[in-house]
Amino acid sequence: MIRKKIVISNKLGMHARPATLIVKAATKYRSDFKIAKKDIEINGKSIMGVMTLAAEYGSSIELIADGVDEEYLIKEIAELFASKFGEE
Amino acid sequence: MKKISVKDFFEEKKKDFSLSLITQPKTINRDITSEFLNRPGLAFAGYFERFSYQRIQVLGETEITYLQSLSDEVLYNNIKEVFVYDIPCLIVAKGLSVPAQMEFLANEMNIPILCSRLATDKLFNDLRRYLAEFFAPSKTIHATLVDIYGVGILLTGKSGIGKSECALDLVERGQRLVTDDAVRITMIDDLLIGRSTNDFGHFMEVRGVGLIDVAKMFGIQAVRRNKRIDLQIELMPWKDNMDYERLGLSENFVEILGVRIPIIYLPVSPGKNVSVIIEVVALNYILKRYGYDAAKEYTNKLQDELNKKAKLRNSAVVKNDIEM
Numbered sequence: 168m169i170r171k172k173i174v175i176s177n178k179l180g181m182h183a184r185p186a187t188l189i190v191k192a193a194t195k196y197r198s199d200f201k202i203a204k205k206d207i208e209i210n211g212k213s214i215m216g217v218m219t220l221a222a223e224y225g226s227s228i229e230l231i232a233d234g235v236d237e238e239y240l241i242k243e244i245a246e247l248f249a250s251k252f253g254e255e
Numbered sequence: 256m257k258k259i260s261v262k263d264f265f266e267e268k269k270k271d272f273s274l275s276l277i278t279q280p281k282t283i284n285r286d287i288t289s290e291f292l293n294r295p296g297l298a299f300a301g302y303f304e305r306f307s308y309q310r311i312q313v314l315g316e317t318e319i320t321y322l323q324s325l326s327d328e329v330l331y332n333n334i335k336e337v338f339v340y341d342i343p344c345l346i347v348a349k350g351l352s353v354p355a356q357m358e359f360l361a362n363e364m365n366i367p368i369l370c371s372r373l374a375t376d377k378l379f380n381d382l383r384r385y386l387a388e389f390f391a392p393s394k395t396i397h398a399t400l401v402d403i404y405g406v407g408i409l410l411t412g413k414s415g416i417g418k419s420e421c422a423l424d425l426v427e428r429g430q431r432l433v434t435d436d437a438v439r440i441t442m443i444d445d446l447l448i449g450r451s452t453n454d455f456g457h458f459m460e461v462r463g464v465g466l467i468d469v470a471k472m473f474g475i476q477a478v479r480r481n482k483r484i485d486l487q488i489e490l491m492p493w494k495d496n497m498d499y500e501r502l503g504l505s506e507n508f509v510e511i512l513g514v515r516i517p518i519i520y521l522p523v524s525p526g527k528n529v530s531v532i533i534e535v536v537a538l539n540y541i542l543k544r545y546g547y548d549a550a551k552e553y554t555n556k557l558q559d560e561l562n563k564k565a566k567l568r569n570s571a572v573v574k575n576d577i578e579m
């Protein structure tokens with residue numbers, strides 16, 4: 168299992184478009200993928216789940232991947248966050 | 256170019272338009288090639304600029320009264336000048352009779368004159384509707400057309416994907432079947448109208464069972480003859496890495512006969528209840544038409560929440576508060 172802490176760096180926060188990008192990227196992998204924020208932990212492959220987190224600009228979340236391709240999954244998702252989803 | 260001969264038109268629509276033939280039968284072999292109608296009043300008065308002679312010419316009381324007011328000589332010349340043009344036919348409304356000279360010239364010059372008992376306005380409108388439909392662009396496609404809560408849904412997808420079975424399930428749930436397997440689509444007034452390619456009734460082939468008669472089996476309320484097509488649902492086999500629509504914020508469109516309608520790509524897998532999803536698609540379509548878009552509503556709420564929280568965090572950081 169891999170865990171990785173991330174701070175939301177795009178101004179609009181994790182709204183519908185980033186949520187869709189995350190879920191689409193994550194569903195390509197076989198590993199289980201969860202995102203945690205404070206005491207909430209959701210399935211990172213479910214769009215409603217990801218949106219439920221309502222992770223705003225500046226808040227921190229944790230990516231949790233578990234499975235055969237966990238490294239690749241975390242790498243791609245982390246890159247998505249780093250690119251600010253192509254936003255400001 | 257589509258066309259119908261005056262003879263076929265007369266035989267076919269004699270009853271609907273209460274038509275009778277005034278001229279001799281030999282005059283009737285002309286072709287109708289235009290979906291429009293013309294009132295030839297100005298032509299009979301000698302004005303031929305932009306005279307739409309290729310259209311069916313409809314004569315009402317105005318034209319007939321005008322012709323009757325002319326002296327014999329003028330009448331003869333004016334009619335002759337009009338009949339030089341290649342006119343498909345004249346239709347006189349209200350059961351009015353035409354001047355004897357007109358009938359004579361029409362027989363001589365081979366122009367058919369029909370008489371209708373309908374009032375001019377009614378004849379004009381009915382004729383126009385009939386011609387618009389006859390000349391409308393159309394095509395036949397491999398699909399199943401169903402009416403779900405009044406929304407016309409065209410089900411497409413490869414053979415064996417389960418279009419017919421899906422339609423059957425929908426019919427059992429109280430929805431209506433228009434036609435299975437082949438849909439004849441006609442474009443009328445920028446709308447797509449779908450119907451069966453024949454008049455045999457609502458038959459359907461169910462794999463492993465054979466032919467069934469849906470109207471007999473489920474009752475007349477389970478079927479309808481034609482329906483406006485509002486959207487298309489393409490059934491496709493489930494693929495793991497396929498990019499399916501998740502939120503419904505973006506819409507895909509498909510063009511049929513130049514008309515754009517929304518299309519939804521619906522993955523099908525064994526044990527999945529496609530009928531319920533199709534009903535949901537129809538209901539969501541109705542909600543959107545009434546101005547409520549669930550995807551927009553939810554994502555707007557989310558964005559508001561995100562903005563509010565970001566603002567709060569910002570002011571907390573400014574006050575040198577602890578991390579949230």
